[in-house]
Amino acid sequence: MVLPARLASALGQHPDDLTEDALQNAIDNQIPEAADLDWKKDFYGGSDAGKKELAKDVSAMANTVGGMIVIGVDDGKRDHAHELAPVDLVQGRGEEWIRSVLANWVQPVVPGVGVRMLKSQRHGDKIYWLLTVPSSPRAPHAVAAPGNDYSFRVHVRHGTTTRTLSESEIAQRYRDRFQAASDDVNRLHQVAEDGTGYLSSFLTRTVEDSTPALTYYPAWLTLSSVPAVRGHYPLTTQAQRAAGFDRFRALAAGAVTTSLMPQHPVLVGRRQVRFEGTSTGQLHQDGSFYGARPLNLRPDRRQGPDQLSQIGIELDLVALVQSAAHWAAETGATDDLMLSAALHRFDDNDDPVKLIVTDDVFQHGPVGRLSLAAAEITADLRALADDKHEAVIVAYSLASDLLADMGAHQPHVLTPDGDIQTNRLSSDWKRMLTGW
Structure with missing residues (x-):
């Protein structure tokens, strides 16, 4: 998977090879969040609101430059890696659930998303979730509840946050997609x-x-x-x-x-x-x-x-x-x-x-x-x-x-x-x- 080269440089190794020690090094070095990196303390909830948040985060990265979402690292509300906070493995909400949410809440589906569970060696049965998202040639990807094709939003990463595109910006993204195909x-x-x-x-x-x-x-x-x-x-x-x-x-x-x-x-x-x-x-x-x-x-x-x-x-x-x-x-x-x-x-x-x-x-x-x-x-x-x-x-x-x-x-x-x-x-x- 091709991910922003900056990620490997910032994290010290390729995102696909990250270990818990590498996450601790990111904390020690206060690696900041960016358009291609999102530290998250908590796992996504099982409600529609939680599913929508997962779809929004992944689609926003795919619509921008790609990147990585790390679940189990607290940013301490300081926009940089602050503390290890591995999460519990929730029954029925593993890799299959993540992929199902992305398949049903994102249109079109983001290709090539990597989903990896990393077991903690320091915190008992806790785990980290590492989601790798390539920049997508099928962008823009919209978020919409299953069965609701008439109300959707297109999100992008903007620095350390996520924002919604306007109608004119969405139109430009579609023109970019067609030009890329050509x-x-x-x-x-x-x-x-x-x-x-x-x-x-x-x-x-x-x-x-x-x-x-x-x-x-x-x-x-x-x-x-x-x-x-x-x-x-x-x-x-x-x-x-x-x-x-x-x-x-x-x-x-x-x-x-x-x-x-x-x-x-x-x-x-x-x-x-x-x-x-x-x-x-x-x-x-x-x-x-x-x-x-x-x-x-x-x-x-x-x-x-x-x-x-x-x-x-x-x-x-x-x-x-x-x-x-x-x-x-x-x-x-x-x-x-x-x-x-x-x-x-x-x-x-x-x-x-x-x-x-x-x-x-x-x-x-x-x-x-x-x-x-x-x-x-x-x-x-x-x-x-x-x-x-x-x-x-x-x-x-x-x-x-x-x-x-x-x-x-x-x-x-x-x-x-x-x-x-x-x-x-x-x-x-x-x-x-x-x-x-």
Whole structure:
């Protein structure tokens, strides 16, 4: 989760790693409240008034810069950490209750809120509640009682307090949200364009009269992605790029196939890591991603159109989607992930190709040119990173669009409910499914 950098500096460690000793250090150092930090002595009440207060505090932070609410530290009415005051664990009002209140009292729901219970080592059975709230791309978030959509308020943090926005301020926040969505689309297209440009230069490059890679790999599948809430993984030094590269290799090894595992050397890009070969791509420090795999394209022995493996496209798409989501999550990015998949030919050959489902002549697909239009989708980042079936669902949607442009009715092995029909795979393809 991406939180204001000031928090880690003020608290001495990342908010996700706070301990009771760290809270005591905050008291000793009289760490003040701010727009991104709220010390609270008491837990929220179970009445509607208490639920509304919880919703107001969380939505206000999400509408501002994000931050942290610490329940169990008294500010002594001095607006700084004054004294440890851990609270009792109230039956029926734990993490599930907190999330239920936020889901029912805040519109739209604030994505990525962290809820952590910290047991006190100094005060018996007492506890602290640590709520971490990222700045939200879906702001403004309004507070309204369940079932009452006609009376709502939008709150923001103002220094150490919370205030209500006026009608004109709310309108401006909505304009900001729509502009941010447009900026995300522009960023996605930029990542795709820059990545494809780099791929083209790699394919056409010759060194000491060597044969360019384009000769062997003229057609490629690419995937670009941009998270709605950007992350940050420092990639400005050789050591940082090497660490990022090694971490991505480990993440890619856990995909349904290992086809996207990059090969050394680690290459330099501005605030990014680059890699080349049969797995080519860029890892951006904000969690954006570009990956490319050569299409399984081979000549027809009967002098007909070149043959293109449909199964290869489908399985590579799953691995690309997983790798993109894992990299974004690794950088701390949250909320949605925008993805764009495309097919490319770099040899200026516009001849039709024949989709091949299996080597059985009765399983050959239609003949058509590679789709020129990208397929795009937006999905929940955390779901993609945590569940391989979610990645298959997204890959199925992308593959459906790309294949439909070429005359194929649907993917052959991916299903819309997130499964891979392994009974349709040859033994060679099954051996590739190392992560299924």
